[in-house]
Every structure is written in C-alpha cells, then in structure tokens.
C-alpha cells in the first residue's frame with residue numbers, strides 16, 4: 001500500500017507559499033487508515049509505552065486509535081487556553097510569531113514512558129515543544145511517530161536524539 005496516494009497536497013493553504021498536506025483522504029479510506037496504524041504499531045511492538053500523547057488537532061486522529069491498539073492511556077497536548085485546571089505551558093516559535101502548547105501538570109507520573117504522535121513533522125518546533133512539556137514533568141520519552149515528514153524543513157534533524165517513526169517522506 002502506497003500511503004502517499006492517500007495524501008493530498010493543497011497549494012497556498014492556509015496561506016500563500018504553504019503546500020498543505022491533507023490527510024483526510026487517508027482517514028476516509030478504512031484500509032489506508034488501518035494500514036498506517038498497523039505500520040506504527042509494528043514499529044513500537046515490544047517497546048514499553050505507558051501513554052500516547054497526541055498533538056492538537058490532527059495528532060488526536062492517530063494518537064487515540066494507537067493508544068487503544070497499544071493498550072496505553074491517551075494524553076491530549078492542547079493549544080494554549082483549552083485545558084482547564086493546573087497546566088504546564090511551553091511556547092515555541094512559528095514562522096511569524098509564537099504559539100504555545102499545554103498539558104495538565106498531572107498528565108503522567110514521573111518516569112512514565114510516553115510516545116508523541118502528530119500528523120506532520122515540518123520544522124520540528126511543535127514536536128520539540130511537546131517533548132519539553134513531558135520532560136518537565138519527569139516523563140521518559142519513548143520517541144515520536146508521524147504520518148508525514150517534510151524532510152526539506154529538517155525537522156527530523158531536531159529529533160535526532162529520539163526514536164522517530166515516519167511513514168511518508170517528502171524530500
């Protein structure tokens with residue numbers, strides 16, 4: 001199965017100059033979606049994982065199914081201002097300006113093994129931000145899983161120190 005056949009590239013979305021990778025064709029094809037989950041599951045079978053963390057919003061679409069398959073808890077990593085209660089906030093730089101991600105401070109116990117999941121790895125800023133949040137509360141990062149990497153943006157290099165699974169690369 002060639003997963004790239006189920007990913008659309010939308011030019012100039014959400015703004016000029018961005019080639020947006022749309023995973024909705026992959027989601028609506030039961031075989032392709034299941035195949036993508038199989039591939040990630042396979043790569044981490046035999047690895048001890050306690051929690052799967054999904055990055056808002058498209059990361060949730062893969063993280064939740066994977067958490068169920070791998071018998072893990074699911075942790076939503078949310079954009080700033082969405083989570084109630086005692087949260088930890090970490091800022092990161094965007095091309096224009098900055099953004100922030102949050103997790104609950106009691107998301108996972110210290111030493112818990114966490115796998116972070118998102119749809120697309122671009123510059124790696126989002127992924128590193130999520131990693132910092134979990135490290136701050138003492139989690140043990142198992143690594144990352146992405147459906148897509150935009151390799152030319154060199155995000156993978158930022159994640160060099162971690163185990164990173166990628167299903168489709170765009171050079």
Ligand code: AMP
Nearest residue numbers: 019020021120121122123124125126155
């Ligand atoms: P980055 O922090 O640069 O690695 O960007 C990754 C985040 O932005 C992920 O949550 C992606 O969903 C989103 N993203 C960045 N670039 C794209 C793109 N070309 N197509 C779809 N999503 C993208």
